[in-house]
């Protein structure tokens with residue numbers, strides 16, 4: 223804890239307790255000890271004192287004991303020498319401050335009954351509302367527990383400019399927060415008056431509450447939080463620990479201080495720390511950054527006004543709650559399985575028609591502006607029907623709990639989230655994503671920016687526990703799309719490398735993925751350390767991380783159980799799981815076979831493997847290759863054979879990564895059985911493929927694998943294989 227802040231807070235607390243006690247002595251003389259004292263129309267007495275100490279201050283005479291408690295709490299003033307930095311004395315000083323201020327304000331209600339309006343809205347002659355009575359409290363306090371108001375910003379002072387004040391107030395309102403305003407800055411400006419001068423309506427109805435033009439009114443904010451804990455949180459009066467923890471965990475409140483910070487403000491800030499409420503200041507004061515009583519930092523200073531709200535939300539750990547996805551199209555799971563057929567199609571992006579890529583990466587907190595959605599290049603309104611565009615969707619996220627391991631899990635959500643939009647169809651992922659936009663969506667006013675709005679809102683809704691900020695950058699400019707593509711490919715490669723030396727034998731647990739069941743209801747991907755999900759987007763570690771984030775989600779651990787055939791990859795536990803997860807449609811699956819109970823496929827596979835009977839070998843074609851294959855079918859026709867969640871021996875969806883796995887087609891003889899790949903795919907995986915050929919003792923195999931350059935019919939390929947002496951020709955028949 224900063225010595226400067228501690229010293230000032232303790233100094234301020236002494237001044238405040240002295241001032242309040244003087245006021246008490248005067249009131250005692252003037253009104254007598256039996257004079258009733260209270261805040262207006264409340265059953266919670268002086269709520270901070272009642273909630274912390276369980277003491278009911280009903281008469282002026284009752285204040286004597288509380289002042290004694292204040293004196294006990296007040297630490298000695300900090301000396302120049304022998305100072306031990308220590309948070310506790312400052313917290314105690316802050317607590318004494320609030321007790322003293324609450325009694326000071328209660329006496330004010332006796333002395334000057336009309337000082338505050340005691341209403342929900344200001345009157346023509348008085349802006350200051352004072353403490354909320356129980357009618358207002360019940361109406362508003364419930365919003366702090368039903369989620370419609372996550373908390374409040376207690377503002378002291380004001381920025382210099384009323385426009386800035388209005389913008390900050392609006393930003394806070396947009397986060398559904400209450401804005402409790404107190405005191406004025408050294409220049410005499412208070413935020414309540416600035417808002418009124420700028421034509422902004424203040425009062426409880428707009429959540430812009432002008433409590434008072436003095437710092438002692440901060441107790442109305444803190445007292446409100448204490449009452450919420452007692453009334454709605456079941457915290458008993460006197461259970462100070464329960465009340466403080468309840469507010470720290472449940473009430474997302476913070477102090478915003480504008481301008482020079484006085485000793486008295488420091489004392490109030492130190493008091494707020496007790497409840498876990500940090501202070502954000504625009505002034506050059508020392509910071510208190512280590513986590514302690516507050517969830518994260520205690521004091522963050524020198525914050526520019528344009529970053530004020532974002533910083534406060536970040537420091538307090540407030541989770542953004544996006545309740546409505548503001549787009550003109552209908553939206554929801556009901557549209558997830560919707561197809562955009564040829565006649566409905568307005569345009570498309572990616573999917574081999576144009577360059578398309580989507581990627582999610584994590585960044586530092588100050589690198590992400592929550593809610594920012596940008597579009598570079600042409601939008602739907604700028605093009606005619608049939609004019610396809612390249613697209614890159616770059617989502618950057620930040621969060622205190624975010625880990626880079628979670629990136630692929632969040633990224634894989636894009637698929638179903640974009641499919642939730644009526645009139646939009648999303649297929650694939652990563653650099654093989656494909657979006658089809660239907661006429662219906664265009665007629666309703668679709669813009670590419672709506673994809674960003676959906677991703678921002680839904681990622682917050684579904685992953686609020688790990689995410690604090692989400693920004694989305696969309697581009698339809700070829701050059702930018704290619705830059706994002708290059709960055710994304712590096713990211714994908716790093717993710718794929720993380721599996722290191724893990725093998726299917728070293729792990730007892732594999733992971734399922736049923737994310738694609740919306741398109742293929744009986745489909746289950748079994749993800750093993752050596753077999754990435756067929757979309758290429760989920761490896762074993764991703765499955766594990768996804769299960770950590772969402773234990774009831776689409777990635778469940780599967781105890782693989784006894785292995786009944788190591789070559790086929792038959793495991794008792796896997797069969798039981800797949801049978802149950804496919805609702806009996808797939809009773810058995812062989813993890814390493816194309817011909818015997820192959821894994822089902824949805825439609826998101828990166829590539830398709832198919833048996834070529836004449837060649838006694840296997841071809842694999844990736845989604846980007848549009849030409850004919852030796853199977854007599856193009857990718858799209860093959861996708862119809864392999865997809866849909868059915869087991870079709872001889873056809874199977876695979877990821878590109880799986881092609882260099884040691885478990886590739888093990889039941890059929892492994893890599894030695896591969897006879898044909900499109901050149902684009904062979905080139906893409908050439909490094910790993912050559913390494914794998916060397917590993918199996920056949921470096922010459924790489925050149926024996928044909929591409930379309932050698933032929934696109936079985937006859938052409940067979941002639942090539944014979945010429946090269948491909949090992950598949952010597953292997954036992956796979957059919």
Ligand code: SF4
Pocket residue numbers: 634735736737738739746747755756757758759760824826827
């Ligand atoms: S293809 Fe498989 S691993 Fe990928 S998202 Fe679909 S079900 Fe999951």
